Amino acid sequence: MKITAVEAIPYTIPYAKPLRFASGEVYAAEHVLVRVHTDEGVVGIADAPPRPFTYGETQASVIAAVEGIFAPQVVGVRLVDRELIASRLARTVGNPVAKSAVDMAVWDALGRTLDLTVTDLLGGYTDRMRVSHMLGFDEPQAMVAEAERMRDTYGITTFKVKVGRTPYRRDTAVVRALREGLGEDVELYVDGNRGWSPAESARAMHEMADVGLLFAEELCPADDVLGRRWLVRQCDVPFIADESAVTPADVTREILGGSATAVSIKTARTGFTYSQRVHHLAEGLGVEVVMGNQIDSQLGSMCTVAFGAAFRLTSRRAGELSNFLDMSDDLLTEPLRIVDGHLAVRPGAGLGVEVDPDKLARYRTDR
Amino acid sequence: MKITAVEAIPYTIPYAKPLRFASGEVYAAEHVLVRVHTDEGVVGIADAPPRPFTYGETQASVIAAVEGIFAPQVVGVRLVDRELIASRLARTVGNPVAKSAVDMAVWDALGRTLDLTVTDLLGGYTDRMRVSHMLGFDEPQAMVAEAERMRDTYGITTFKVKVGRTPYRRDTAVVRALREGLGEDVELYVDGNRGWSPAESARAMHEMADVGLLFAEELCPADDVLGRRWLVRQCDVPFIADESAVTPADVTREILGGSATAVSIKTARTGFTYSQRVHHLAEGLGVEVVMGNQIDSQLGSMCTVAFGAAFRLTSRRAGELSNFLDMSDDLLTEPLRIVDGHLAVRPGAGLGVEVDPDKLARYRTDR
Numbered sequence: 062m063k064i065t066a067v068e069a070i071p072y073t074i075p076y077a078k079p080l081r082f083a084s085g086e087v088y089a090a091e092h093v094l095v096r097v098h099t100d101e102g103v104v105g106i107a108d109a110p111p112r113p114f115t116y117g118e119t120q121a122s123v124i125a126a127v128e129g130i131f132a133p134q135v136v137g138v139r140l141v142d143r144e145l146i147a148s149r150l151a152r153t154v155g156n157p158v159a160k161s162a163v164d165m166a167v168w169d170a171l172g173r174t175l176d177l178t179v180t181d182l183l184g185g186y187t188d189r190m191r192v193s194h195m196l197g198f199d200e201p202q203a204m205v206a207e208a209e210r211m212r213d214t215y216g217i218t219t220f221k222v223k224v225g226r227t228p229y230r231r232d233t234a235v236v237r238a239l240r241e242g243l244g245e246d247v248e249l250y251v252d253g254n255r256g257w258s259p260a261e262s263a264r265a266m267h268e269m270a271d272v273g274l275l276f277a278e279e280l281c282p283a284d285d286v287l288g289r290r291w292l293v294r295q296c297d298v299p300f301i302a303d304e305s306a307v308t309p310a311d312v313t314r315e316i317l318g319g320s321a322t323a324v325s326i327k328t329a330r331t332g333f334t335y336s337q338r339v340h341h342l343a344e345g346l347g348v349e350v351v352m353g354n355q356i357d358s359q360l361g362s363m364c365t366v367a368f369g370a371a372f373r374l375t376s377r378r379a380g381e382l383s384n385f386l387d388m389s390d391d392l393l394t395e396p397l398r399i400v401d402g403h404l405a406v407r408p409g410a411g412l413g414v415e416v417d418p419d420k421l422a423r424y425r426t427d428r
Numbered sequence: 429m430k431i432t433a434v435e436a437i438p439y440t441i442p443y444a445k446p447l448r449f450a451s452g453e454v455y456a457a458e459h460v461l462v463r464v465h466t467d468e469g470v471v472g473i474a475d476a477p478p479r480p481f482t483y484g485e486t487q488a489s490v491i492a493a494v495e496g497i498f499a500p501q502v503v504g505v506r507l508v509d510r511e512l513i514a515s516r517l518a519r520t521v522g523n524p525v526a527k528s529a530v531d532m533a534v535w536d537a538l539g540r541t542l543d544l545t546v547t548d549l550l551g552g553y554t555d556r557m558r559v560s561h562m563l564g565f566d567e568p569q570a571m572v573a574e575a576e577r578m579r580d581t582y583g584i585t586t587f588k589v590k591v592g593r594t595p596y597r598r599d600t601a602v603v604r605a606l607r608e609g610l611g612e613d614v615e616l617y618v619d620g621n622r623g624w625s626p627a628e629s630a631r632a633m634h635e636m637a638d639v640g641l642l643f644a645e646e647l648c649p650a651d652d653v654l655g656r657r658w659l660v661r662q663c664d665v666p667f668i669a670d671e672s673a674v675t676p677a678d679v680t681r682e683i684l685g686g687s688a689t690a691v692s693i694k695t696a697r698t699g700f701t702y703s704q705r706v707h708h709l710a711e712g713l714g715v716e717v718v719m720g721n722q723i724d725s726q727l728g729s730m731c732t733v734a735f736g737a738a739f740r741l742t743s744r745r746a747g748e749l750s751n752f753l754d755m756s757d758d759l760l761t762e763p764l765r766i767v768d769g770h771l772a773v774r775p776g777a778g779l780g781v782e783v784d785p786d787k788l789a790r791y792r793t794d795r
Contacts (some may be wrong), residue, residue, distance in 0.1 A: 141544065144551030148740050175542050177508065184511030184701075309712035317684070334551075338708040345676035345709035373515045 062139045062174060067132035067163060068096040069109075069124040072424040075389045080356065081198045081223075090388055092358060093123045094416065094425075095162035097170045099140060105170025106416060108360040109162035110329050115304050118158050126159035135163065140171040147334045157307055157330040158355075164332030165364050172411030179364075180406045183333060183371035189405040190369045193219035193248070193379035195354065198226060201238035208243055211383070216402035219248040219379035225256020225280070229265040240272045248379065249273070252303070253280035259288030266296060276323060276351065279303045283320060290319045299323035299349050307331065309338045316346050323348050326375065328364040329355035336368050344374050352380030359391045363412045366404045380404075392416045392424065429506045429541060434499035434530060435463040436476075436491040439791040444756045447723065448565045448590075457755055459725060460490045461783065461792075462529035464537045466507060472537025473783060475727040476529035477696050482671050485525050493526035502530065507538040514701045524674055524697040525722075531699030532731050539778030546731075547773045550700060550738035556772040557736045560586035560615070560746035562721065565593060568605035575610055578750070583769035586615040586746035592623020592647070596632040607639045615746065616640070619670070620647035626655030633663060643690060643718065646670045650687060657686045666690035666716050674698065676705045683713050690715050693742065695731040696722035703735050711741050719747030726758045730779045733771045747771075759783045759791065 075089040093109040109127075111118040118126075134149040146167060150160045172179045180188065194211045196204050204222070211217045222239060224232035232251070239249055251274060253262065262280035276299050281289055283305030293300045302321030306312045307330055315321040324343045326336050343350045352369040355361065362385050369375040382404050385397060394417040397404060407413025422428075442456040460476040476494075478485040485493075501516040513534060517527045539546045547555065561578045563571050571589070578584045589606060591599035599618070606616055618641060620629065629647035643666050648656055650672030660667045669688030673679045674697055682688040691710045693703050710717045719736040722728065729752050736742040749771050752764060761784045764771060774780025789795075 139548075139552065141548035142552035144553035144739050148553070175544070177542070181506075181508035184514075185506065185509035186511035186515070309708070310714065313712050313714065337704075338712060341676070341705040341708035342712035345680050345705060345712075347677065347680065372511050 062141065063100045064097055064135050064138050064140065064167070065100050066098040067127060067135060067166070068098070069127035070094040070096070070421070071120045071124060071426045072392065072421065073426050074391065074424050076387050077389045078387065080387060087356065090356070090358060091120045093120055093127070093162065094392065094421065095127060095166045097163065097166040099170055099174065101174065103170050103173045105166040105168070105173060105411060106360065107162040107165035107169060107364060108329070108358045109158045110355050110357055110361055111158050112355060116155075116157055116330065118156060122156070123159040123162070126153070126156045127163060131159065131163050135167070140167055140174060143167060143334050161328065161330055161332035161335070164334050165328060168333045169411035176410045178406055178408070178410065179333065179367040179412055180371045183337065183368060185371060186373050187370050187376050189403045190352065190366050190376055190382060191219065191379035192217050192382040192399050192402055192404055193221050194383040195221045195223065195381060197223050201235045204235050205238050205242035208239055208247070212243070212247070215383070215399040217383065217399065218246060218402055219275075221381060222249060222251050223254065224251045224265065225253035227261070229257060229261050233265050233268045236269055236272055245273070248275045250276040250278065251280070252278040255279050255282045257281050259285055259292040262292050263295060270297070274298050276301050278325065279305060283315070286320070293320055293322060296322070301325050301351060303353055309335070309342050312339055312342055316348055324350050325353035326350050326368070327353040327355050328368050329357055329361050333368055340372055340375060349378070350374055351378050352382070354381035354384045356384050358388065359385045359393045359397045360412070360414060362397060362404065363407065363414050366406055367412055370406050390420065390424070392420050429508065430467045431464055431502050431505050431507065431534070432467050433465040434494060434502060434533070435465070436494035437461045437463070437788070438487045438491060438793045439759065439788065440793050441758065441791050442756045443754050445754065447754060454723065457723070457725060458487045460487055460494070460529065461759065461788065462494060462533045464530070464533040466537055466541065468541065470537050470540045472533040472535070472540060472778060473727065474529040474532035474536060474731060475696070475725045476525045477722050477724060477728055478525050479722060483522070483524055483697065485523060489523070490526040490529070493520070493523045494530060498526065498530050502534070507534055507541060510534060510701050528695065528697055528699035528702070531701050532695060535700045536778040543777045545773055545775070545777065546700065546734040546779055547738045550704065550735060553739050554737050554743050556770045557719065557733050557743055557749060558586065558746035559584050559749040559766050559769055559771055560588055561750040562588045562590065562748060564590050568602045571602050572605050572609035575606055575614070579610070579614070582750070582766040584750065584766065585613060585769055588748060589616060589618050590621065591618045591632065592620035594628070596624060596628050600632050600635045603636055603639055612640070615642045617643040617645065618647070619645040622646050622649045624648050626652055626659040629659050630662060637664070641665050643668050645692065646672060650682070653687070660687055660689060663689070668692050668718060670720055676702070676709050679706055679709055683715055691717050692720035693717050693735070694720040694722050695735050696724055696728050700735055707739055707742060716745070717741055718745050719749070721748035721751045723751050725755065726752045726760045726764045727779070727781060729764060729771065730774065730781050733773055734779055737773050757787065757791070759787050
């Protein structure tokens with residue numbers, strides 16, 4: 062049960078096509094595979110997807126933090142001591158992705174040791190999540206075609222539409238085209254990645270008032286403090302705080318400050334131990350949660366499913382689980398499959414997935 | 429791993445001396461032992477201590493709720509599915525003690541099945557808690573003598589003093605005598621059990637301003653809404669919500685409403701699954717927590733230790749863990765021992781304690 066070593070292995074896998082958002086573009090997944098080894102020979106795994114433009118972490122900073130700071134603090138500790146590990150990791154400011162990968166690899170190793178899924182370790186509410194698909198910037202008809210393809214191929218009926226372009230009518234035209242093209246049975250919500258001003262956001266939401274949106278997310282910068290409160294106050298759907306509310310204290314400030322009315326949980330940045338805190342905090346404050354995606358690999362997506370399926374509140378809404386489809390390849394031995402719009406918890410112990418050694422050898426960048 | 433049956437067994441054990449509070453008196457522990465059985469022959473146990481004057485539950489109502497409502501909802505469910513069980517129990521309003529005993533017996537059975545302590549299942553922060561002792565109403569010198577006896581016998585140095593009598597100077601005289609008799613090295617806090625008015629509470633706190641209190645708890649009725657806010661605003665120590673903040677939603681209302689600045693967690697009324705929620709909510713809101721006592725038996729006290737030791741925030745403060753000393757006997761095979769002011773997590777699986785069949789046969793009241 063004791064942790065004997067923690068590895069951080071950089072790897073790079075190109076995207077099938079570049080991903081574009083208001084906050085930047087990415088061409089390849091430059092991630093870090095974290096492996097936690099125990100004295101019983103168990104290996105727990107998790108993925109660290111650094112987001113330099115969002116959290117300031119890079120592949121190099123994740124490796125430095127995991128190997129230089131966190132590994133010495135957790136070696137010798139038992140896998141069950143997640144709260145002790147979390148409190149030690151919390152001594153270091155920032156580095157959310159690095160911390161979370163260590164935390165999740167510990168939970169995976171614990172599940173493997175006990176022969177339990179991570180979902181069961183966390184609470185075991187259900188065994189699958191509905192999948193929502195993110196639609197990146199493009200022309201309206203191309204985005205409708207993409208949504209139709211996802212619906213027809215994978216059974217996905219919830220779509221998160223990236224917005225935040227100027228003029229905002231480029232985006233509202235897309236949302237309207239999606240509703241007209243896909244009908245009333247699909248769920249649509251919008252994510253601005255802080256691209257609009259509060260006033261643009263308000264005008265855009267007003268224009269989309271009849272489209273029947275599920276949520277709006279980070280339409281404008283959270284640091285436009287009063288502007289965002291003004292926007293959220295008039296917003297007639299829950300307004301999701303994502304990158305503006307990473308820690309529990311952030312959530313408290315945003316929700317109580319009136320700058321958000323829902324919370325995105327991303328296991329890539331709060332692991333399992335802190336995602337549980339964010340979940341319980343949001344539930345106790347009486348606001349909705351959505352399982353978000355940090356452009357996760359299949360391993361990262363499995364972490365999101367494992368957590369989201371463990372609780373009622375997180376499994377009630379579709380989770381953002383399809384980004385891995387944009388990668389040209391992956392590290393896992395068996396690819397994840399979205400069936401009938403759902404991703405299922407893998408039945409095996411821990412996260413139920415394994416890294417393919419040949420693929421890791423091909424994509425790792427440290428040798 | 430599947431639950432096959434849930435038993436609810438009433439038992440009565442007299443107190444060595446009656447317990448007196450502002451909210452009532454109790455002469456005997458009229459509790460319910462809850463046992464959860466699984467298809468692998470594992471038996472999980474927990475104690476339900478009904479508090480008619482506080483939550484409206486009685487021994488009979490607990491048995492009716494466990495046998496009639498909750499047992500049919502959890503039989504056939506796997507032990508790991510705590511979130512599913514919690515959501516099913518939550519369909520029924522009230523009955524906090526009955527629900528919590530079922531919840532905790534499930535966690536105990538899960539720990540026994542996996543050969544893990546409940547503390548390790550929950551988070552494994554540490555393996556013991558400091559003990560605080562509750563001093564019931566008496567004359568000042570008798571209460572000082574009792575505190576000295578507890579300090580000398582058990583190494584306890586934190587005392588919760590019951591207050592709420594009229595005139596309030598009866599109680600402030602006790603608190604002052606305790607500080608003078610025990611010196612600066614002991615921690616003292618006061619619990620009014622809603623006995624004073626807000627104005628009496630303010631005058632009493634003002635008079636004790638130089639005594640160096642750690643907390644004040646439920647000095648006046650929570651339903652004196654504005655009066656209590658007025659009191660809490662001027663209180664210079666954290667003001668603990670106890671019976672006024674049982675559910676996470678209560679905690680949110682009390683803390684955000686300015687009627688409390690700290691929270692008491694009692695496993696007897698929120699089990700493990702909801703105590704975790706209250707803990708994470710309180711931590712996320714940035715307020716202190718104290719592990720409270722519902723005049724718990726040894727089994728109930730072990731539940732409090734098991735939970736409190738699992739997290740940093742709950743183990744930082746002494747927990748209220750000594751009420752079992754007032755019972756003339758107990759059901760466990762091996763009595764709990766307070767050593768050097770601490771109660772340790774039992775090393776065995778689950779809660780690490782066993783019910784003595786002879787003692788149960790002697791004290792049960794259903795045969």
